[in-house]
Amino acid sequence: MSPSTSNTLLSDQQAITIKHNDSTQAKVDFIRRIPTELLCTVLSHLVLNHLVTECLLVSQLWRERLLHCPKVWSHIRVDRMEFSPRALLLVGKYIQLLKVHHCGGRWFTLLFEYMIAGAFPKLRTLKLSPMGRYHIDQRVTEEGLRHLQGSLKTLCIECPAGTLLNLQSIFTSCPQLITLDFWHTAGLGIYDTLPYMASLTTLTVVQRTTVLSEEPLQRIVDACPNLQRLSLRLCEPSQMAFLVRSLPKLEILYFNNYGASAFAKDPITTDSDSTFQDQPVGLQHLVADAMHIPDLIEVLQTHCSTLETLVLDMTGSTGNEWSQIERLLERPLNMEKLHTLEYDAQYMDHGENVLEWLLAGCTALEKVQISRVYDTTNDDDDDETHNGHQSTILFQHLARMSRLKYLSLQDIDNVDGLEEYAQHLGSLGAVCPLESLMLHECMLTDRHLNVLGKIRTLRNINILYPDDCISTTALNRFFSRHHHGSSVLARVKLFAVNCATRETLAAIGKMPALESLLLYFHGGSRISKQDAVEFAEQHPHVNLKCFGRHFEESQ
Template identity: 20%
Template sequence: MVEPHSFTGQLTPDELIDIGKHFLKLAESIKETVNEQDHQHTISHTSEIIDQLLPRQKLILYDLRAHAYAMQGQPSTAINDAQQMITLSPALGAGYFRKASVFSMYGNQTQAIAAFEEGLQHASTDANDYTEQLITEKAAASNAKERRIDFMTLFPAEVIDDINARLPQDAKAVCLLISRLWREKILGCAAAWENLSISDNNNEIQILGVVPGYIGHFVRHLTIKTASENVTLICLRSMKKGYFSRIESLEISAITARGLAPYVGRLLIALSQMSKTLATLNLDLARNDGTSSPSILLTDILYACSNLKNLTYSTSSPLAELAGDFNTAEQHKTLINMQLKASSITRPDIEFMLQKCHKLRRFVINGCNPTVLDAVNSHSTNLEIFAYNANFTIPQLQDDTNLKETGLRQIYTHNDQDVPATHLLPLIYKNRTTLETVHARMSPITNEEELQSLYAAYPSFKLKRVTKLFFNGYTGIQKFMLQAIRNTTTVFDLSVASTHDVNELVEAILKLPPLQKFDLSLIDKSVDSSSFITLFERYGDISHSRPSLQYVSFRYCDVTDAELVALAGIKSLHEITLRGLDYVSANGISTLIQNLSSQLTSVQLIDMDVVDDSVLVALGDLKRMTYIELDLLQSITDQGIRRMVDKACFSTNTLTKLVVTECDQITSACIGYASQQIKVVVYSR
């Protein structure tokens, strides 16, 4: 029979090997005792493994991993492993020693000493030989604590300021408590307080306590997101007293705005005190509980903030209740950017406002009815960017002082909600010579007489400068919009949804200079999509001699492998997005990827059960791939992800980002494996 294993006091990798060897011997013995029905020795050997070998093995593994984490700059994770050691064997000094060693390594001698003392108090001197080390290292930590050097006294002031400016806000709050010198250095660093956020975090509330006399005049960007009425009042009081004398932007979150109703007057006074420098205000008054928003009128805000350039104002009430009387308001001379969101916005709500804010260059509104478009069309002299109920991020203004003519440059509508053409087309037509981006989802025009009346109402409708165009290919609308870009030389990005006539669309595209981006969505099998083969073959021929299509997206289109084959011939293609394609095969997608293996840099595969591990393996062979997104794919497995990652990182190592979302068979363990080889991995289920 196998002799019981004797343990040394120290945990070492060598002992891990010895334990493994002894484990194997016991396993052989257990096999024999089971066959011989020697129950007594079976119990003895299995008990030794369960009670002695496995716990000791875990201790050694935790100890080795804790050391590795500490050496890799992950002290908190190392401390967690050391604590696991203590939990496994509280009478053994090893866990306390490892815990204290990590604290000491990172300069926290106070906590190191506490961990050494904890070990001396709880560890049994008979069970291990760590006692002497605990005593020796505790003395060393005490000496290190006594002779520690404060770096605040060593480095030049500009280096200290640079360090302080980079600290997270929580860390700054802790630094304020370390010593008088640290407090003076932190409070005197202007760059450290340019961005200040006040929430219900105790450290941030503590910072608020030093605002009045020290850091208020350093703050340029202030965010208030507290549910505490007392904290909100302290902020308002500090504003009113002029402590934020250089503030440029202020954001008040919805959670703070809920308690503002009794203090609207104080807020407006506070805003007026900061009006000389305050250029950006974000006020979120929206409520999700069905109650009305605090009555902070738009007219009062603009009156108090006379130099405001950017205003974001959200409310869950109708705008009519909170707009105020713009008819009697003064002209606002500086506002150029406004975002409004309300439960209801109509033409009368904004008509006078647009007249009094005549310098507006960017106007984003949500919650509108179509009559708002009529007001914008009548009162938008300087408007450059306009978004109507858009459900995506709208670009910000660019500082372009060389614009020689006024007029809209960009117009956006909702991705999924149709807008009556009778309201939207007048605005587009008025700005037809300046528009560069048109995202226009309009209702279908099924009556030929109505379509002819549009041609009569908007003669010579040509979008001469448009570079990016989105429209829905409904009856009437598609023909009208294609006429608008006929003979244009500027369009490079075209998106079309729900086209009713593919032949008409392809014929128009073939008459344009080659597109760089092409996005098709919501084309069902009732529409003949074979014309796309002609288009892609033509683009393939062009790509051999000059720049051609670089990005293609098919979203919920009933295209087939035949279209993918034609697509594979385009030598300039770098990015593809395939989403919700029900009539393609895994082989068709793999073949497309393989044929483009030397040129693709980005691939997104979304909501397709046909995508399986064979497709992932093909992705792994791409030579220039930098970005892969896999979303709502139910047929891919961990094995496929691992093979893709192994091939991609072994052959080219260009893949820098992998996104895996809602793929049910993919486990967190597999994602952990991918994270070891790819710089950025995003995962959610």
């Protein structure tokens, strides 16, 4: 096989990738050299629930050789009319997920005609974007969807400005849906078009302009009373408590947010076989932006015993006057099931009081991310003393968390208490739970690094924009502490750590467990491109990534 060709079967990522740097014909030639029996055997043992099939680009070859390997054809994406919908007919009986992107009105119409003909008996998930921009036959569309009532569970559609379809008729054709994702750029009122959908357990509505108040939300609640998962992009801040009260089976709520952060994995899954619970289990996952703070406190106090994931961004929040929330915070929480907390205070007034109230009610946290809580930009000495005291309380709460594996602190200038916290973790030795630590724009000093280097269980360390308060000596000493054979530190990310030098790279390279190193070169960086090249040559087993303007400009 030539160096320009790669053949990768990735079961952990649930995908097939066959790449070639030259032409499609070279790809075809490469596939021909793989015995059919071997291909089918390998593919049959992989978990391919999210397979994106490129193979119809060489459709004749694949149809001849893999026509009877159903897994290959279960999940297909078509982007901008890569091939005719007629090519789907031979394998239509295997298709479970079909994602169609920018394929034109005629393409869509043909697809729905094939549905009427029964070409896709196992189709469970249909994703169409954009749908409605093109002239699509309304009758054919509705009839095609009706023919999928025995199998279709998830419908994801994007309806941009100028939509020509009657959406109410579309939804009425799919009364059996479990999941409906509705994305649009126009001011379309989905609350006016939703029929009564008793089976619907997951609803996502992402609109760009219309802010939903109680009246349209009431229509959604009336149309979909059994919702267990709800994601809404634009709502009035005061409507979160209304939604939670009105949907007794709600388990997952994304409020003013249609996707969890990279930190907290998205608990909403498409194409799920949700079944109604005889008894509601309560709100388990709450991801909220721009909420009304007293409403938030009410929801947390009501559902504290069931919450498992809590992601809060205070941007655009209302009702944060101390007179409104001080009395509400007197009632303590008991969130014994909460394992993931992400809290971005956006330097909101009294954001630290809300945070400490949350942490005081937690005992089982495994992942914590805290951002923009303590603002020390005010020169008033009393304010700085207060923030330092509050920061110390933060780390005292974290020290109680015996399961905390992942800790991320972002944009926190005042990290008073971090040194004592790290000293506590270091004293735990091999039973210390912390495995991953990210410090993003935190005011680190040499004392902090010296103590953090004693934590023996760290597998990941990310240091981003630490200002210029740490020395090269302290940084090198931190990595030197991980030269012993029992070290598990495998992944390192340094963003704009200008005190790092060639010697720092040498210290990192001697760590026995090192797997990956990411370097972001900022203005003032003391590591050159040549230093990085030499590191890569000396440590070929390490996945090295370097980027940044300074890196591109250095010689």
